[in-house]
Amino acid sequence: MREERSDMSEDEDGGGGSAKSRGGGGAPPPFSDQVLEIVLENVLQFLSSRRDRNAASLVCRSWYRAEAQTRRELFIGNCYAVSPRRATERFRRIRAVVLKGKPRFADFGLVPINWGAHFHPWVSAMAAAYPWLEKLCLKRMSVADGDLSLLAHSFPNFRELSLICCEGFSTAGLAVIAEKCRHLRVLDLIEDYLEDDEDEMVDWISRFPETTTCLESLGFDCVGGAVNFEALEALVTRSPALRRLRVNHHVSVEQLHRLMARAPQLTHLGTGSFGSAAAAAAAAIPQGGNNVVDLVSTFAASKSLVCLSGFRDMAPQYLPAIYPVCASLTSLNFSFAEISAEELIPVIRHCHSLQIFWVLDTVRDEGLQAVAATCKDLRELRVFPLDATEDSEGSVSDVGLIAISEGCRKLRSILYFCQQMTNVAVVTMSKNCQDLVVFRLCIMGRRRPDHVTGEPMDEGFGAIVMNCKKLRRLAVSGLLTDKAFAYIGKYGKLVRTLSVAFAGNTDLALMYVLEGCTKLQKLEIRDSPFGDSALPAGLHHYYNMRFLWMSSCKLSVRGCMEVAQRLPHLVVEVIRERDEDDDHEAVEKLYMYRSLAGPRNDAPPFVEIL
């Protein structure tokens, strides 16, 4: 038991925030020890990595206390791994919190609504414990407007709010934040789902203070409704520190033009629609110009731009406007723009400094070849499908992958959606891109083999784990047999996150992974034939993991119960959405995670905790 607890704190990404108590209560230490602790605190202040801090806290009680007093940033990888009370009792001086909730498969509709990850208990606990809280980052949490209101009223020094893939709040909540958080520097809404009723949307932009603001970053590209543009423009005008601005698709290119003119110091720009509004807007612009030439000069004046995104409804004639900034761009997100290779090439030709590139597969292999030819410094590539169905016309293929691997040798992270792939291409990438840390290949047709040889994709993925020695995150697809997993177990020694779908033949596959991948922390599996017998293979390791998700596999309640009984600190959730009157034994969805808090008390009726 002891070693499991210490394992829990070791992981950098570990859940629970290593908030374990070691019986640190009792009489205060003697005076000399107190002095030592103060000295220690002064030293530990400089320790920022949470992994180092976790290690330091294990040295002895004194160090434990000193570390707890000096930790400023709290990272909770799974909101259910520890209770808010426990976390706030141990760490008293937190200024920044990162809190993550639902499992990643929730993004694809696999986790029912109202499953949990409520922000409320956390904000309530923090409101009492951390009055000096400055920063909050939430990912996949369920956040209500009331929570945002409590936040706004409880933390007078609040500065930065990032909400990533969250849901449950609306523009009303944003309005309170805007109005009450007078020191707000960062408000980043990234891929959230706002609960707005069209007729009830609140003009939250107008609620920012009338005076000069200290806003540095404002991102609302996921907000569905139009914002009050005049208010937005005025806000930008009185925010001299603004460096990052990401507007939503309701902002036309003409309006964008106006905003950019007000904020030439921007470094990150989300361009909104990048398409022209109606001709009516033309009259509203004093200069009367809404043509490309003006836009080009505006871009030319934005000398600090390094990151461009948006392009939600782009009119191609405006694309050349970005030429002046291309050479200094390090990040470019075209993943909402349906551009062809012909349209991409003149742009990408200039982007020598590009490190991050997100794009739709409409650019085809040719487009990717152009990227490979120019972007020698590329670190991250994501190719999304325009048509995310299994039978769509494949626009990118193994050809594009090979080209990228040959041109972009420094590639660290790739997400690639395609319809057809070959082992040769994947092997080639494994050899050319030795720095790969993240390899996520999604062959959209389920269980599709190598389209040239007809073989499973085992060898390709095998080569990835074998050759890419730094690999930490892997997502597999296509036709895969147990052999692929044998490779992963054998060579994937640094793999922390593994995503599996429609793959494998037998339980052996899962066993290989559980036994072989010693650093595994997050394992998400769907629709693969793994059954109860594979679960015990991970008993020695589950306490080191943040979670295991298995849906539509071959699990039964009995098998999961065995695990739950063997590992008391593991919360084993069985999620049943449909009426299982025919079979109560089968487990549709399993989500299990280590926890110091025990079974949660907010589980909805369709969740059974074993």
Added chain:
Amino acid sequence: MQKRVMEEDFRKGEGRPQLLDLIPNERDWMVKDVGVGGKCFGVSEEKKLELRLGLPGDEDWSSVKEKREEHSIESALSLGHYSKVSKTIGTNPSSVGAKRGFLDTVESKTEVFQQQQQQQPGFLQLQAKGKELSQKTNGRAEQQSLEKKACGSPAAHGSAAAPCGDGAGANNSSQTRTAPTPVVGWPPIRSFRRNLASISKPSLESQNGGPETAVKFKNGRKGLFVKINMDGIPIGRKVDLKAYDSYEKLSLVVDELFQGLLAAQRDPLTAGTQKNPEEKQAITGLLDGSGEYTLVYEDDEGDRMLVGDVPWDMFVSTAKRLRVLKSSELSASSLGAVSRKRTAT
């Protein structure tokens, strides 16, 4: 033969022979671990079919047979959320193995049963028990030998464990694919990235659908009432755009709504009296600029647009309010003649 199999199993260092259960039914799919000191985590006994790698003369043969028969009543090969789908693709085992494995490959029950029977002999043969072989209906000797290899060397690629066991790269390129049943959350794209094709960029909601796949289509369910005001008339009306399907109808409705009010405005004294119905003037020419009044609307970006340029459906989805303006007060500068929005072709 047997020994070699065992050795290969032990190669993994675990010494736990694994059973490959070839039952093509999700519920009964399990692997029964009967190795040395291993635990059994099987599912409910009555449903599973046990395949054992054990010594010949194992007394469980009879129970195996019984269970097989019970089991053959189950039919579909299906995984996941969708109901069991019976697809009539060829019974060619190689095509089964090639792609979808367990998903789409169920024919009839008896077929499955036969296949099962054929499968088991392959494994049973490992136990040097030749009896079952005689039950085969097809000559599947080569299949079995491949399966032997597959079973024996767990690390070998090849056979999908589904009925065919084609090992050795015989996943040929028979790409005969039946249309796949769409699965929840596959391909793994967040909902706001779906439907990016610019067929239409309708209202906001469908672009920002909730985390679950259901998207709130507000416009679909209830009527779409927008305000409509007329120049010179202090009281506005509301009109349900969903109730009409063309600009002409809308124009007629506007006429109906405001005729009376307009008349009352001009001559308050006669308002309400029906004595001279023909003196009420119809409001015409709203759409083509020929009448005294012209119909305009405000769209979701707050811009004022002339009604009639875009296809009706697009208009309905973007119009937020309507106005009836005096044609004489329209100037070229406040309204462009043509909307420059990207329209659906």
